[in-house]
Amino acid sequence: MTERIVKVTRDQIESAKLLIRLRGGEDKVDPDIVLIANARRRTRPNPTESATP
C-alpha cells in the first residue's frame, strides 16, 4: 500500500485544532480536518549518522 505524504503548515494545524475545539470534538468535523490537526513533525535524519560514510 502506497502512502501519500501531505505537508501542511503550522497555521493550518492550529486552525484545524481550534475548529475542532469550537465544534466540540473530532467527530463534529470532516476527517481531513482531524488529520490536519493531528499532523506530526517529520522525524529528521540524524545529521551525525548521515555524516558518517
Next chain:
Amino acid sequence: MTGEWWPAILAFVGAAVGSGASFYAARRDTQAQASAAADDLHQRERASAREEWGRRFTAALADLNSDDSFRRRQFGRIVLAALVDSDLTSPEDRQLLEDVLLAHARFDQEGDEVGLGAQGMAVDDVRVVEDDGDEAARGAAHD
C-alpha cells in the same frame, strides 16, 4: 356631639385615602421610570460591549489573516477563541469564524487546497506532516 365629629372624620379619611392613592400612583410611576432607566442602561451597556467585541473580533481576524508572522496569527487565533465563548457572540458570528478557520485549515498560504481524499485515496493512506520548510528532509522522508 357625635354629629359634629363626622365631617372631621370624613375629611380625615378622605385626605388619607387621597394621599395614599397619590402616593401609590407616584411610587408606581417612579418604579416604572427606574425600571425603564435600568433597562435603557443595560441595553446601552450591552450595545457598548458588543461594539467593543466587534472591534476586537475584527482586529483578531486581521491578525489571523496577517502575513507578518506565525506568532501574530496565533495571537489572533487565541483572541478569537476567547471572544467566541462570550455571550455577545451571535450564532452568525460563530458560523463565520468556523468557516474562516475551515478555510485556514484547508488552504495553505499560497491558496492551494490540501487534497487529502483526492484521487480516490482513502484518508488512512495519507500521512499528514508539518511543513518545516526543510526540502532536504523531503527526500529522506520519501525513502
